Amino acid sequence: MTADVRTDEVEFNVGNIQGNILRGYRRNFVRYLMLEVTDRSAARRFLADSVAGGTSNVPGITSAVIWKQRPTYCFNIGVTCDGLAALGITQDQLATFPTEFTQGMARRAMKLGDFGDSAPENWPAPFDQPERVHVVAAIYTDAQQDLDALQDQVVASFNLLGVRNGRNLAGNKVFFGYVDSISQPRFNHVHDPDQIGVDEPIDPLGTALLGYPTRYERVRFRIPEPQELGRDGSFNAFRVLAQDAAGFESYLDRAATELLAHPDVDQLLTPGEEWRIGEDLDRHGALREIVAAQMCGRWRNGMPVASSPDAQQPDPDNPVSLTNFDYDRMSRCPAGSHMRRVNPRGGPIVQRIANYTRRLVRRGMSYGPDFDPANPDDEERGLLGNFIGANLGAQFEAVMCDWLNLGLQNPDVTGSNDPLIGANTPETSWFDLSLKNGGTIRLRGFPRFVTTRGGAYLFLPSLPAIRHLSELTD
Numbered sequence: 001m002t003a004d005v006r007t008d009e010v011e012f013n014v015g016n017i018q019g020n021i022l023r024g025y026r027r028n029f030v031r032y033l034m035l036e037v038t039d040r041s042a043a044r045r046f047l048a049d050s051v052a053g054g055t056s057n058v059p060g061i062t063s064a065v066i067w068k069q070r071p072t073y074c075f076n077i078g079v080t081c082d083g084l085a086a087l088g089i090t091q092d093q094l095a096t097f098p099t100e101f102t103q104g105m106a107r108r109a110m111k112l113g114d115f116g117d118s119a120p121e122n123w124p125a126p127f128d129q130p131e132r133v134h135v136v137a138a139i140y141t142d143a144q145q146d147l148d149a150l151q152d153q154v155v156a157s158f159n160l161l162g163v164r165n166g167r168n169l170a171g172n173k174v175f176f177g178y179v180d181s182i183s184q185p186r187f188n189h190v191h192d193p194d195q196i197g198v199d200e201p202i203d204p205l206g207t208a209l210l211g212y213p214t215r216y217e218r219v220r221f222r223i224p225e226p227q228e229l230g231r232d233g234s235f236n237a238f239r240v241l242a243q244d245a246a247g248f249e250s251y252l253d254r255a256a257t258e259l260l261a262h263p264d265v266d267q268l269l270t271p272g273e274e275w276r277i278g279e280d281l282d283r284h285g286a287l288r289e290i291v292a293a294q295m296c297g298r299w300r301n302g303m304p305v306a307s308s309p310d311a312q313q314p315d316p317d318n319p320v321s322l323t324n325f326d327y328d329r330m331s332r333c334p335a336g337s338h339m340r341r342v343n344p345r346g347g348p349i350v351q352r353i354a355n356y357t358r359r360l361v362r363r364g365m366s367y368g369p370d371f372d373p374a375n376p377d378d379e380e381r382g383l384l385g386n387f388i389g390a391n392l393g394a395q396f397e398a399v400m401c402d403w404l405n406l407g408l409q410n411p412d413v414t415g416s417n418d419p420l421i422g423a424n425t426p427e428t429s430w431f432d433l434s435l436k437n438g439g440t441i442r443l444r445g446f447p448r449f450v451t452t453r454g455g456a457y458l459f460l461p462s463l464p465a466i467r468h469l470s471e472l473t474d
């Protein structure tokens with residue numbers, strides 16, 4: 001990554017950008033601190049020291065510049081609308097921010113499918129008092145023992161409302177058993193050496209950063225005022241998403257049992273080909289994996305269903321890219337799968353103009369105890385997810401609402417929710433498995449597997465913007 005590149009008539013300095021926007025740090029642990037600004041001067045002093053590189057008592061903000069030596073920790077912050085006000089941004093200036101951000105995540109609940117158990121009224125502290133969550137600070141490290149000391153440094157200047165700890169599960173998996181963190185947008189002028197093996201199409205910088213052209217006819221999202229606050233910033237939907245791993249595994253059992261009795265099951269799995277799904281799998285076990293794969297759009301080992309619809313193990317003579325693939329009308333990856341809903345790539349969708357415009361940077365780690373499918377339990381566990389982009393409304397909310405939960409992108413899936421993470425109920429849920437002969441088998445009756453337990457819409461200020469916040473005087 002080089003500094004000061006000229007891109008589309010504007011200067012781009014990677015040293016101005018918070019690192020978690022453009023880089024996956026690939027650390028083992030993360031701790032999120034939900035903070036309230038109760039002493040404005042102390043908070044501003046903290047920001048001044050932090051953006052200047054840190055002191056022995058204040059962690060330094062990590063920028064997107066490639067480091068020569070891997071630091072022991074990385075540190076980034078996001079600020080809510082109430083947080084900007086608490087730091088001294090005026091109401092007139094806040095009014096230049098997009099409405100969805102000024103309203104905050106809890107008030108956008110219906111757009112996000114946050115109702116029933118997922119409703120903000122049911123979110124545990126500190127998200128039950130969203131107006132008090134001002135800053136969410138993230139500490140990333142490989143050494144878990146560093147977390148407490150760094151937390152102490154931060155809370156010396158803020159009121160600590162809550163803590164969430166995340167960690168990488170073995171094999172980079174999420175609790176539903178899939179390998180995650182495979183696809184990630186790539187950007188013009190940004191080279192991330194930690195993005196290993198990602199070769200998907202490159203997106204313009206304006207997808208994730210304010211101030212640069214986007215794929216929307218090269219339109220730039222409006223930069224909130226003042227410019228030194230808004231430019232080079234980004235927005236983040238921070239979500240605490242509980243995963244019902246036991247419920248998911250037990251549904252796979254039920255679906256496989258039903259499929260065994262279905263007259264068209266051989267069009268889903270040719271008898272004798274179970275080994276192509278997994279060496280030790282019987283027919284029931286292989287059908288479970290097919291259901292899991294088609295619901296996600298990837299086999300649980302990460303292989304894209306679009307490229308390898310009938311086999312989890314790639315043919316060694318025909319290696320396929322894990323990230324650079326596409327969908328066409330004949331694709332066997334169901335249009336209703338999680339992957340095709342959240343990123344239809346170049347595939348056929350009703351809103352053709354929206355192809356590739358809602359790309360989200362994803363930074364996530366799991367929380368909660370390990371899950372053993374052989375000994376399922378009811379402990380809370382899930383994903384601490386960050387969905388980052390230059391515009392929450394045009395990107396994150398549009399994905400969550402139009403594509404994920406309404407299925408407006410394709411009349412064949414309109415009226416159904418994302419099977420993996422959507423706001424499903426057993427009474428109304430359905431999902432079409434795609435068959436070898438072009439037909440489908442419709443699954444029904446599955447519950448919601450992912451429940452929202454909190455979150456916040458955050459502005460991710462540039463380093464100059466953090467300096468600006470630290471220098472406010474009123």
Ligand code: HEM
Nearest residue numbers: 174178179180181182183241339342343360383399421450
């Ligand atoms: C607990 C909740 C979730 C789980 C378990 C989950 C799981 C997964 C998995 C296993 C993959 C495939 C791995 C990869 O491509 O890196 C994936 C991809 C993806 N997910 Fe999720 N996801 C969750 C929530 C979300 C949400 C809320 C969004 C956005 C609104 C989202 C957006 C994406 C995107 C953009 C991709 C990449 C698609 C592509 O590049 O083709 N996910 N997810």
